[in-house]
Amino acid sequence: xxxxxxxxxxxxxxxxxxxxxxxxPAECYLREHRSEEQQMVADTVRQFIEQDVHPNLDRIDAMxxxxxxxxxxxxxxxxxxxxxxxxxxxxxxxxxxxNMLVTEFTGHxxxxxxxxGAHVGIGTLPIVYFGTAEQKAKYLPKLAxxxxxxxxxxxxxxxxxxxxxxxxxxxxxxxGTHYVLNGQKMWITNAGFxxxxxxxxxxxxxxxxxxxxxxxxxxxxxxxxxxxxxxKGSSTRQVFFENVEVPVENLLGEIGKGHKIAFNILNVGxxxxxxxxxxxxxxxxxxxxxxxxxxxxxxxxxxxFGAIQHKLGEMTxxxxxxxxxxxxxxxxxxxxxxxxxxSGVGENEALLGAAEEYAMECAMLKVxxxxxxxxxxxxxxQIHGGxxxxxxxxxxxxxxxxxxxxxxxxxxxxxxxxxxxMLLRRALAGKLDFLSAAMGVQQELMGMPSMEQPxxxxxxxxxxxxxxxxLCLAVVGFAxxxxxxxxxxxxxxxxxxxxxxxxxxxxxxVLHRVHRLVEAGEAVETGPKxxxxxxYLQDAAQRMRTAAExxxxxxxxxxxxxxLLMAVKRxxxxxxxxxxxxxxxxxxxxxxADGYPY
Ligand SMILES: Cc1cc2nc3c(=O)[nH]c(=O)nc-3n(C[C@H](O)[C@H](O)[C@H](O)COP(=O)(O)OP(=O)(O)OC[C@H]3O[C@@H](n4cnc5c(N)ncnc54)[C@H](O)[C@@H]3O)c2cc1C
Numbered sequence: 001x002x003x004x005x006x007x008x009x010x011x012x013x014x015x016x017x018x019x020x021x022x023x024x025p026a027e028c029y030l031r032e033h034r035s036e037e038q039q040m041v042a043d044t045v046r047q048f049i050e051q052d053v054h055p056n057l058d059r060i061d062a063m064x065x066x067x068x069x070x071x072x073x074x075x076x077x078x079x080x081x082x083x084x085x086x087x088x089x090x091x092x093x094x095x096x097x098x099n100m101l102v103t104e105f106t107g108h109x110x111x112x113x114x115x116x117g118a119h120v121g122i123g124t125l126p127i128v129y130f131g132t133a134e135q136k137a138k139y140l141p142k143l144a145x146x147x148x149x150x151x152x153x154x155x156x157x158x159x160x161x162x163x164x165x166x167x168x169x170x171x172x173x174x175x176g177t178h179y180v181l182n183g184q185k186m187w188i189t190n191a192g193f194x195x196x197x198x199x200x201x202x203x204x205x206x207x208x209x210x211x212x213x214x215x216x217x218x219x220x221x222x223x224x225x226x227x228x229x230x231x232k233g234s235s236t237r238q239v240f241f242e243n244v245e246v247p248v249e250n251l252l253g254e255i256g257k258g259h260k261i262a263f264n265i266l267n268v269g270x271x272x273x274x275x276x277x278x279x280x281x282x283x284x285x286x287x288x289x290x291x292x293x294x295x296x297x298x299x300x301x302x303x304x305f306g307a308i309q310h311k312l313g314e315m316t317x318x319x320x321x322x323x324x325x326x327x328x329x330x331x332x333x334x335x336x337x338x339x340x341x342x343s344g345v346g347e348n349e350a351l352l353g354a355a356e357e358y359a360m361e362c363a364m365l366k367v368x369x370x371x372x373x374x375x376x377x378x379x380x381x382q383i384h385g386g387x388x389x390x391x392x393x394x395x396x397x398x399x400x401x402x403x404x405x406x407x408x409x410x411x412x413x414x415x416x417x418x419x420x421x422m423l424l425r426r427a428l429a430g431k432l433d434f435l436s437a438a439m440g441v442q443q444e445l446m447g448m449p450s451m452e453q454p455x456x457x458x459x460x461x462x463x464x465x466x467x468x469x470x471l472c473l474a475v476v477g478f479a480x481x482x483x484x485x486x487x488x489x490x491x492x493x494x495x496x497x498x499x500x501x502x503x504x505x506x507x508x509x510v511l512h513r514v515h516r517l518v519e520a521g522e523a524v525e526t527g528p529k530x531x532x533x534x535x536y537l538q539d540a541a542q543r544m545r546t547a548a549e550x551x552x553x554x555x556x557x558x559x560x561x562x563x564l565l566m567a568v569k570r571x572x573x574x575x576x577x578x579x580x581x582x583x584x585x586x587x588x589x590x591x592x593a594d595g596y597p598y
Contacts, residue, residue: 012332015357016423018505019473020437022466025519028512029097029331031323038098044078045105053109057397060111060233063225068115068233069149069193076146080106081120085128086347089140096334096351100275100327107279110401111233117276118189118234119143121269123150126198126210126261129348130253135212139196151194153185153213153239154262160186161414164208164259168201168241172248179203179211179251181219181244187408191222192235199241200258210252210261219244230400267355269409270362271333274326274369277405278319281373284398285315286595288380291393293591295385302383303591306580311379312590313535313583320529320598321536322365322372325509329361360422363415364502370405370412377402416498417491423501424480424487438477441470445567457518457525461511464537464574468504468544471571475500475548478564479555493554496547503540503547510536528589529598531582538574545572 013023034042052074053060059067075081084099085091094102106113124143127135142148159165168183181201188197197213197220213220223238253261289312292303302308336354345353355362377398381388388395406412427434454463476497479487487494514529524530548568556564589597 012335014432016360016426016432016434018508019423019469019501020432020434022462022469023512025512025515028324028328028509028516030513030516030520031327032517034097034101038101041083041094041098042101042105045080045102048075048078048080049106049109049112053112057110057233061397063233063235068112068235069146071112072115072119072146072149075106075116076144080116081124081146082144084120084125085140085144086136089136090144091140096337096354097327097330100272100330103272103275104279107276108283109279110397111231113276113280114231114234114404115190117272118152119146119150119194121272122152122265123190123194123196123198125265125268126152126252127212129264129352130210130261131212132249134249135252139212143196148195149190149193150196150198151188151190151239152265153188153197153199155186155188156184157186157238161411163200163262166200166202166208168199169205170201170203170209170211170246172203173245176248178245178247181211181213181241181246183241185239185241187226187236188222188239190235191237191239192225197239198252198261199239200262201241203255207256208258209255210258211246212250212252213241213244213246217244217246228404230397230403232400264352264356266409267359267362268351270366270415271326271329271355271358273405273409274322274365275330277369277373277402278323278326280398280402281315281319281322281369281376282596284373284376284380284395284402285312285319285590287394287398288312288315288376288383289590289595291387291395292383293594303587306584308383309584309587310580311383313585313587315376315379316528316586316590316596316598317532317535317539317583318372318375319596320513320532321506321510322368323598324513325368325506326365328509328512329358329365332361333358360419360426360501361505363410363419363422364498364505366409367406367412367415367419367498368502368506370402373402373405413491413495416502417488417494419501420476420494420497421488423476427480434473435477435480438473438480441473441477441567444470445474445563449570458511458515458533460575461533461537462515464541465504465508465511467571467573468500468507468540471544471548471568472497472500472504474564474567474571475551478560479551482555482560490554493551496551499547500544500551503544507537507540528586531586534577535579535582535586538577538579541572541574545569548572 082091083094083102087093106116127139143150154163156166170179170181172179195215199211199213203209219242221240226236292308293301295302333354336357337350340350340353381395381399384393384395387393426432454460511533514524514533518525552564
């Protein structure tokens with residue numbers, strides 16, 4: 001059956017496809033359109049964090065004995081730990097969008113968010129997706145109620161980013177009944193109280209494999225709490241395994257396929273991190289505007305100063321844009337999961353397959369979200385002046401707690417490089433016609449630029465995003481052709497290429513979000529949301545120009561370099577705009593709403 005044009009325009013894009021096709025804004029999911037049930041879940045989470053977590057932040061950070069497990073139990077009473085677990089195992093089997101909302105609304109719970117995320121995410125999901133029926137029946141109902149609490153043990157003292165270099169080993173005993181586990185894991189969230197550990201070890205020192213290990217088993221022990229810069233209330237310890245006998249039925253997934261578990265769980269973890277930091281960013285933006293309104297210097301509220309309004313406006317621009325990008329990819333994953341389910345793929349494989357399809361977007365969003373929250377909390381401290389440096393105000397905790405997000409779930413350097421690598425791999429595997437699209441742009445560069453004036457709603461902005469895509473195709477395409485496999489040795493270039501991919505993704509997402517709102521009847525084209533789009537695009541163009549020029553001059557010479565540098569100018573050219581007035585208008589909306597307004 002052929003699809004109509006309208007149906008086609010609402011279809012999710014495939015992974016990386018946003019780069020090679022100018023899709024209609026209708027493809028972009030509007031977070032504003034969440035269902036009543038999703039809204040109810042979001043409200044429940046918000047209330048729980050405000051009533052049970054926020055008043056206890058100092059006690060949590062002091063690691064008061066039993067408090068974090070008790071809070072996890074309380075969240076379980078509200079059903080929050082059961083959302084992603086299938087109904088047959090005592091969960092609610094909620095869709096991916098709902099799970100992302102739960103993550104966003106727990107995201108401003110500081111250390112609690114990290115403990116909660118580790119339990120419901122990396123601790124529980126490996127069993128949901130890779131467990132046998134027996135493993136699921138044994139562990140999931142108790143993980144759903146938080147009677148059992150979970151942790152994930154991948155990192156070791158000598159292997160972090162290079163996770164597959166793990167030294168922990170598992171050897172089958174003579175009777176063939178147990179694997180004997182020996183090794184040491186590092187930085188394990190929830191290690192202080194977790195009952196179940198997902199552990200990666202090499203069978204016979206070679207085959208990287210997952211295991212479910214229980215805390216009570218002989219030979220399992222934990223180190224002292226790490227003394228950390230932030231998220232001080234989340235338990236982080238080393239975990240030791242000394243001749244631990246793991247029954248063979250607790251091997252998770254397949255022998256030698258532990259990387260499938262580790263990497264697939266990371267895809268989901270990365271986009272969830274992006275949702276979590278959105279919650280934190282909004283909370284920080286709200287704290288910033290409230291303080292700015294209250295604080296008086298030179299006989300006026302500091303919120304009246306342009307320097308402060310610039311910060312408030314820019315926070316809003318970045319958070320709104322990151323949110324558009326995060327939920328756009330969330331809805332793609334949700335749609336792909338449903339498509340796979342309808343095609344007969346099992347429930348377990350469906351979300352994993354969907355997240356794998358958008359692994360590149362998940363890696364980019366992890367970077368986008370974590371850098372957005374760091375910008376916001378840094379300016380939150382600055383707006384507080386000296387009080388930002390005081391533990392009596394919320395800014396210091398927000399600043400410390402956000403920093404970890406650029407490090408775990410794969411550092412931002414690793415995720416940047418991965419996003420380019422994933423794109424080129426998709427192209428080579430024939431999943432994305434990136435190289436023909438790149439050649440198309442090269443041909444276009446030989447001809448005269450079009451003089452056609454863009455028309456229609458946000459015509460100028462759509463034209464700009466279309467040129468950003470051409471920039472990605474021209475520069476990334478050239479780098480891939482010129483360097484081939486040797487491109488992986490040019491890490492600085494890879495990081496700049498990743499910036500081009502990310503800026504383009506966010507630019508199109510924020511434009512599509514606001515375009516759709518106008519189409520839905522919200523008169524936003526000339527209001528603050530229209531300003532947000534124009535500001536984001538204006539600054540993205542400048543950032544992209546710098547990144548692209550640096551990349552080009554590192555990999556091209558002579559005529560090739562000259563042609564590419566001309567292309568960079570052409571594709572990042574923007575109409576001048578008064579960004580000062582626009583950012584002030586965005587800030588005013590924040591001031592008027594007395595918090596992050598969207
Ligand atoms: C508070 C906290 C909680 C954590 N929770 C968990 C958990 O629950 N479970 C778990 O398994 N792990 C956990 N981790 C570990 C975390 O995932 C790792 O710290 C992270 O993956 C980075 O590894 P590393 O610390 O060994 O840094 P390294 O890998 O040594 O990296 C150091 C620096 O080198 C860079 N680098 C590394 N390799 C390359 C490369 N190939 N090219 C260019 N640059 C490179 C990195 O980007 C980074 O800047 C946690 C860590 C912390 C701090």
